[in-house]
Amino acid sequence: MKRVLITGVAGFLGSHLADRFIKEGFHVIGMDNLITGDLANIEHLFPLKEFEYYHHDVSKFIHVPGELDYIVHFASPASPIDYLKMPIQTLKVGSLGTHNCLGLAKAKNARIIVASTSEIYGDPTVHPQNEEYWGNVNSVGPRGVYDEAKRFQEAITMAYHTYHGLETRMVRIFNTYGPRMRLNDGRALPAFMGQALRGEDITVFGNGDQTRSFCFVDDLVEGIYRLLMSDYHLPVNIGNPSEITIKEFAEEVIRLTGTSSKIVYKELPKDDPKVRCPDITKAKEILGWEPKIDRAEGLKRTLDYFKNKV
Structure with a gap:
């Protein structure tokens, strides 16, 4: 049986990847x-002999006994409300945490995939965003702690691939939604659904003309799995x-x-991207x-989940 380490396993995406x-x-x-993760997301896995759990901060030295075939590094605060509240932890998990995971992958001769993000592109001047676009990022703005953590993560991952010949993969994740999202994580979909189910007015920042492109979690997991098993080492x-405007999405x-x-x-938060839409030509090809x-x-499907949470 092949063995995979998933960091951030109790998070929204990590738990679906574990499944x-x-x-x-x-x-x-x-x-x-568990600074943003929730054991409720993985409690159904604890009875399984195919699953084991370590409560650990990947920014500190990682030890996993035995062989490892794959590492899936998804540990990180990922919503604005989290990384604005925890800027230092966000930077540390993207830098020290990624370094530790890469070192472990090298020691175990394991293939590693790291979770990058569309935030790499910042407030983009190219639309839709393709992997060759270098981005428009304010490194000292409020979102810089997350953006630069992910940009460093990509850089050190590429360095390990080039210098050590490590088998690396990089996925740039765009807006994703589905069951196990946190109602209070500050992102549009859980915020809108929570407010709607409680009968509250729905809060839209700015005039609502900014766009997002929402991918259901099952589709995203399929893409991540295919990328990990592929031979392609550059970001995808x-x-x-x-694509839809935030106002249309609220409606x-x-x-x-x-x-x-x-x-x-x-009022629109500082450096909030005006457009966000992936060019998925590479993923298709x-x-x-x-x-x-x-x-x-x-x-x-997501509403059915949130109905039980409100």
Whole structure:
């Protein structure tokens, strides 16, 4: 049985990845320090002999006994509310944490995939964003702690690939949604659904003309898995290119939930991206991947989850 270490395993994406790897016949070693993760996301895995869990901060030295075939490094605060509250931890997990994971991969001769993000592109001047675009990032702005942590993460991963010949993969994740998101994580979808289900007005920042492209978590996990198993070591965008304005998205949530909530507008946060849409040409050509679940279906599945949380 092949063995995979998943960091950030109790998070939204990490827990879904753990499910996928167990389904594929792996022994999963999960690691999380729970600063943003939730054991409820993985409690269904604890009875399984194919799963073990370590409560650990990957910014500190990592020891995993035995052989490892793969490392999936997804530990990091990922929502603005988290990385603005925990800027130092965000920078440390992207730098020290990634360094530790790469060192472990080298010691175990394991292939590693690191979770980068569309935030690499900052407030983009190229649209849609392709992997050759270098971005428009304010390194000293409030979002800089997350953006630069991910940019450093890509740089050190590439250095380990070039200098040590390590088998590395890099996924640039665009907006993703689905069950196990936290209602209070500050991102649009859980915020809108939480407000709608509580009968509150829905808060849109700015005038709502900024765009996002939402990918359902099952599609994202499929793309990540294919990239890890591929032979391609450069960054690959994984996301859904179906673009929508935030105002239109809020209106979709209102219709879906049947709420009488109204939209209220507040000041746009500093450096908030005006557009966000992935060019997934590489994912199609290299991985044979593209999203299958449309937003209407994905939102229904997500709403069913959130109904039990509000």
